[in-house]
Amino acid sequence: MTAVLTDPNRPAQAPAFQKISTARQIKNRLATVLTGLTFLVAVIPLVWLLYTVISNGYEALLNGDWWFKSLKGVLPEQFTGGVYHALYGSIVQALVCALIAVPIGILTAIYLVEYGNNGRFARITTFMVDILSGVPSIVAALFVFALWVTTFGLETSAFAVSLALVLLMLPVVVRSTEEMLRLVPDELREASYALGVPKWKTIVKIVLPTALSGIVTGVMLATARVMGETAPVLVLVGYSRSINFDVFDGNMASLPLLIYNELLNPEPAGQLRVWGAALTLILLIMFFNLVATVISRFSAIKTK
């Protein structure tokens, strides 16, 4: 008390804010720099990889035949022909897979959100979807081989590939659809029920259309993902250098399979085709990703 009286200029208390000690500041700076660096570390391989693929592969793509010709009758050392047959295989196998996986996946998601009530079976299903998303593609391929070829005695074909891809696509579709359905506000459902609309019609006419763009985005992403899968095509279908339109019969090329086969070709033309096909595959996947992003950007669910 007396001190205050004797020296009015001295504050009653020490300042509340002290400077942060140098050690703490250094640690803080270091953490900032290190986290930023980890990001750079991740970007380096991405840029390096894309640069490699583009610089080695763009030449092949500039050739007009690349998109419209197969490799039928092309000798290993010839710089002609294209990946038309493999492009067809990649897209068709993914589409056939989507035709099977999307209905099952969406219906499962509807079950989980609208009917499951977090009951016993719903929890088992969620667990199994998680496990399925962790199943390696080679195991899915082996399973289809064991079922399709060994047990049923059928020939390997593009359809068998699609079946294996279904197992890989399902969990992605279920997850993304489930997430979107949960975003649909309950008020919409309640309003529909109040008007006397049955539950199934509410789901089909109200819930699904509201979540549609999100679901489509998820499906596109899932399709892009299965297009890059190589293990199933290695096990379940033979490579063909010419076009084959029949999904159920015969060998069919796809971009990953073409890359894998041309890797064995030591000629410069083979290497060019390898990198060209790799670039084509990346472009194809990027295209699907881009469409998915555009769809989700332009029509997000209005939660309010």
Added chain:
Amino acid sequence: MTDNVTGSSPPARSTGRRRGDGIFRSMTTGSSLVIVVSIGLIGLFLLIQAVPSLQANTINFFTSAEWSTGDVGNLAFGIRDLLVVTVLSSLLALAIAMPIAMGIALFLTHYLPPKIAQPFAYVIDLLAAVPSIVFGLWGAKVLGPSLEPIATFLNENLSWIPLFSDGNVSLSGGGNIFTAGIVLAIMILPIITAVSREVFRQTPAMQIEGALALGATRWEMIRTTVLPFGRSGYIAGSMLGLGRALGETVAVLIILRSASSSSTFSFFDGGYTFASKIASAAPEFSEPLSTGAYIAAGLVLFVFTFAVNALARYIAGRGKAKAS
């Protein structure tokens, strides 16, 4: 309209409605059942077709490194080397990817402003969009040769550590577990980052503001609130990444050089993982008994990834229960 209330149509309408609901309900339940059953079928079919080959196997399946399935009358296959190569490459990938993924997730959620973080996060997701065969191509033709000096340096100076001792393939070209592990690390980075980002973002704002109000620096705030809160999610994400690495097929198949002698538990070994062994032999799947040998290897891989994923889910579930 009003006579409907007491008339005969409401019951008819409600049975129609009930039928519609019933059909739709059973359709959705049936789809769920398809998923549940298919997991069971995967395990069952692999088991059924592996058993005859395992019975015909003349050597120990788990402790032997030999693999000859050409002579059906004298099958001899063991998974020891496959297990060693799979585990070594996956663990190396995990050891590299875990700290980097944590750094990226923190950088994206707590250092960058949300608006800028969006495109940055997209860049990391781009890594996930690159197909595995392209990773394999790049790893074998570009990264492997570039890593050769580093591998040689580690081998020359650290060879007293068994992991860096001489492997069973030549260092030139980089067709070893060292290269494969680094490529796998890049491949599993997006999934670990995505999961960690999600949990780090959910750190309660009250805790963050509390820490900052008490005078914590940004790093201290992260250490005391974000990391404890997100730990289980981060570990779960890493387990998911591990599952991916264990099952990765084509990238490893292209990168790893086949070895003539058995594994020496070194990062500079070549050889096969479970997945790449199966894929490499796929064109020769004609004889059921020899195919069964590969199916047995696939079964082990399935059980392995099943366990890792179930563990990841358990950890994540426990973390969620604690947080709520």
